[in-house]
Amino acid sequence: MGRLSDYINGTGAGTRSAGVGAAGGNDMLGVEVNEAAAEAHLKALARMLTSDKDTRKRLQAIIRRELKAARNRTAADVHNALENDPRKAYRAVKHSVYKQILGGNVSILAARKAGAKYELIRQRIVDTDPHHHGGNRIPMSDRTYNLQTYYGKDRGFILRFINSGTVERHTRFGNRGAIAPRGMFERTAPWHLDTAAAVVAEAFEQEFAAVYNEEMNNQ
């Protein structure tokens, strides 16, 4: 049941002639109709609209999956582009999927809410003597302190500074100079997004075929 061939050959249940005219019309057209299959076809069409909740969810899942992959590749490229990145700023590359329209983005913009928490660098444990109580007695170095305690959770600002550059900063301690823009994000992200777009397009096609298939098999 539910085979596409039933639709034309009319071997399924509920088959009736679609022939026209009193004599020989059916022979002329050579078509018989399986009403169950036709109904399934109509249902499939309705389900293939993106306004269908189920279909929409499935499409968004595809977009999310591919955007995540694109984000990971972009982050890896950014990591490679940075000569020294002790605070693991490359992890601030983030992705998001839109709710209203089908789509999403990969960005290094500031997070809108405190959602993401990044792994901090673990403190070095130097005291491995089991008889020595009282914890790690070696004080944290200035360097470690700096790494662990800078203000703000989002490291995206480091990336944005390096990616877009800064103006000269004159502080009370002197001229701190300007950061030249590296533009590493724009060199790598669009490329990975193009790849994601192509994969999404293919996946969409497969998804629509699957939706159609499901309906025809469930008739």
Next chain:
Amino acid sequence: MGKATSIVRLTAETNDYEKKIKQAQRTFNNFTKSLGIDMKKVSALGLALGAVTTAVKVAGDAFKNNEKIVDEWGRVTKSAQSVYDGFLNSLNTGNISGYIRNINDIVNAARAAYDALDELGTFNAFNQINEMKARTGFTEAITAFREGTGSKESVRAAAEALKGQLSERQNYEQTAYDAAIRDYAEKRGVNEEMLRKALSGSYGDYKALKNLPLTGVENRYQAGGMFGQGTGYSYQVKVAANEAEALGEMLRKLNDNKLAELQALGKTAESTAYEVSQVDRQLVRALGQKRVTGSGGGATGGGQKGLTPEQYAEWYGMAYYTALANTINSELKDAPIIQESLISEEDIAIEEKFADAIETLAERTERLHETWDLVAGSISTVGGALAGLEDPTARIIGTAMQAVATLALAYAEATAKAAKLGPVAWLGFAATGLATFVGAASTIKNTTKGGFADGGIVPGNYYNDQLHTADYGISSGELILNKSQQNAIASQLRQAGGMALTATVSGEQIRFVLNNYGRRTGRGEVLTSKFN
């Protein structure tokens, strides 16, 4: 802060897709109504699935920023369009079987044309800066040389660089022109070389050629008239006259806008070639050398001052043909009456043969009339079956789809082995053809308001013969075919044997689309028509 990008977005344009799905639903429902079934379901699956698949492709394309995929889609669309155009053309000419034979050539030419034009566009987009640099370099080198700071070698090198750039562009333009000519010739079923010649300007403007009457100058001069046989000037005039008339006859079938477009493409390539020659002239002038003219090129060279040998050859060729064309015109004006005494025995034999041929032709015409009765009978059978369909759109689709289904199947078999397109693009191709057809039916519907000299479907919702022409009452939805269309269908029925009669309104088409679908999903060829 600089202007570096901090965000990249991916969005799907689903409007088109949604629209087409809804259109598919409407088509589906309308078609069921037309078959007199009250439920919203029937065998229009071919149409509906076709439109849906196209929609899926369109939605997919919204994501396809990848140039390669977009190009492939462009090629497929262009091919489908050419196949469709060629089909319409064959309906007018009645040469359906010839069209089926050439369908592969049409597709290949269309793909080649798309590629060539695309390459030209890409080249122009990215190479303008290089060309400008080369041009500036050349000018600067000349200035430096004049001021005594540069060397001859540097001027020559700069000229070579500029020429290289220009030649490359000219190469692309020429390739695009060639491909476009081939594409159009294949599509309209005309000779490629003749089309090229007609647009080359050898015979002047192609519009003038279009107006040249078909006088049969060959026959008039064949008999030995004032020129006689031979290879001299007069003989060449005769040949050229024939050629011009043949070209005019061919051009009358073709579209003016398209011809102008092709000619413009050709002229671009020509003007680039001229630019290359100008660089040579500038180089010679800048270095203060004596210019090489066409005097060494041939016996009659050296006439035109300031032309390179190549330009001279071109000019001479055109002047020659212009002179020929003028002579033809003057000769035709006072064409001599062939005198009896000048006609040789050989000529008389030719005349007799000609008379025989006319007799044979007359016989064949009679036979044609007899055949016509049979054909008319067949047409009325088909018409009777199709008359049961209420929807006028369904009627025209019913007729046309029979042909297209067969064509598409032929194409499927022909290209299945090449499999360059792959099943997905293939499905897209099939769907495009279908969607075009659905669109075409409604276009026919809209454009057939008023007269029916070109055939068409009576528009509107007026039944019971409410609409009146001079002598007859007609109803909306009736299909009117003009004489050439009737002949075309008649010859189609004759040539293709059972093709039109055994094909089904949607059976073939559905089978074609769904079999592709089945192959793709590994279900195998799931559909068979019980009548085939």
